[in-house]
Amino acid sequence: MLPSSTVENYLKAIYVGETHLTGGEQLVPMGQLAGALGIAPGTATTMVKALSESGLVVYEPYNGVRLTAAGQKLAARVLRRHRLIELFLVQVVGMKWDEVHDDAEQMEHVVSDRLIERIDEMLGQPEVDPHGDPIPTADGQLPHRTLESLLTCPLHTPVTVARVTDQDAAFLRFIESHNLKPGQTIEVEARDDVSDSVRLKGANNALMTIGARAASKLLVTG
Amino acid sequence: MLPSSTVENYLKAIYVGETHLTGGEQLVPMGQLAGALGIAPGTATTMVKALSESGLVVYEPYNGVRLTAAGQKLAARVLRRHRLIELFLVQVVGMKWDEVHDDAEQMEHVVSDRLIERIDEMLGQPEVDPHGDPIPTADGQLPHRTLESLLTCPLHTPVTVARVTDQDAAFLRFIESHNLKPGQTIEVEARDDVSDSVRLKGANNALMTIGARAASKLLVTG
DNA sequence: GATTTAATTTTGATTACTCAAAATTGACAA
């Protein structure tokens, strides 16, 4: 049986949740999953038990959930579709990068494999989407780059923005208007723990100060 | 409340059904509706009663159903989306005309107004889709051309294919392989009621014979 | 007018997904 949009969304959320696990953690907590999907905790429990029955996840009561190989394959497929569609909407259709998330969120569940392959071909088998998020390969591998955030990269050294890990439209518009999109070169001038902020020099030598929370969402390469 | 995909499909089927009504008929019979949607007759009855409650249709028990102004507006919107998406997938994405129906069927319910407008713009406010089916305008008007079919057009007279009223992929491939797509010029050589067939001369003077049922699906202009 | 038939409606049930609120569990602190 092919998975419903709902099931695909659960798997995707668990998949993304797993990549955010820190340290020795193995399982995505139910609360986090429910939060990510915007549903009541009890609903998540019920659904995850069903997914477990289908062999898509391993569920440990009170501890959390993780994907099986089968679940991971499906999740990677959905994420691949999402990111290819986002890039397509920006590159081919000419939409803005802060406009494409919701359309991709819907289209990822319904378009044919043929259309996805055609998009992949048109875009030349791209590796990242407009936000710099890596696109899983057709066989379900998620390429991993080790990137530093603006909170950890070296000071007074030119770095290139590689990834923006927040889909919020207002945030993306802020990034764009301040010339901080992936590909642009910037430099961290100073960090201040007390004021919880980071001071940057932008592409055009423009100086700006952003909060630490925002800075943590900007990933760069040396 | 925004209509579900299911509701949109019911409205679209009723809308299309209305355009097929012959003579003094006003209402789409429930059986025809259920058939078009591939659902059990009882399901159609239940759903249509609910649509009637919402003011989207007028339902006359045992007689059938028709759209209200509100229902018509929604239906035209869905049909517009469907046909714009089909044309987009052919013209921009480079899919074949026999491949796009299913994707359009799904996408019509989920893509944003912004994306549809962008598509409309990219295509230059087109009037017909790849099959020659008219695209409803943004304000819900369905342009109507009076076309003759190959069963009724004059003999031995060059005519241009304007519309193919069948979405079946095999049929569309047949049409394409015989150079009978919209825009191509052909001529009806003869009709034979006994053998239930029509004899044509194609673009390259190729002669062919097709059945009356197929011929009725090819609409032409003089 | 009575009867048959085909279309339609009604009935009863099922599946997938959801929530609110009550009950439970496990971990940590006292």
Next chain:
DNA sequence: TTGTCAATTTTGAGTAATCAAAATTAAATC
């Protein structure tokens, strides 16, 4: 060890959409 608390699970209920099969209706035939 016991109590507290937050996270989680369970319970009971609701919505939307569907089907199969029984009941009904309208129309057509006799």
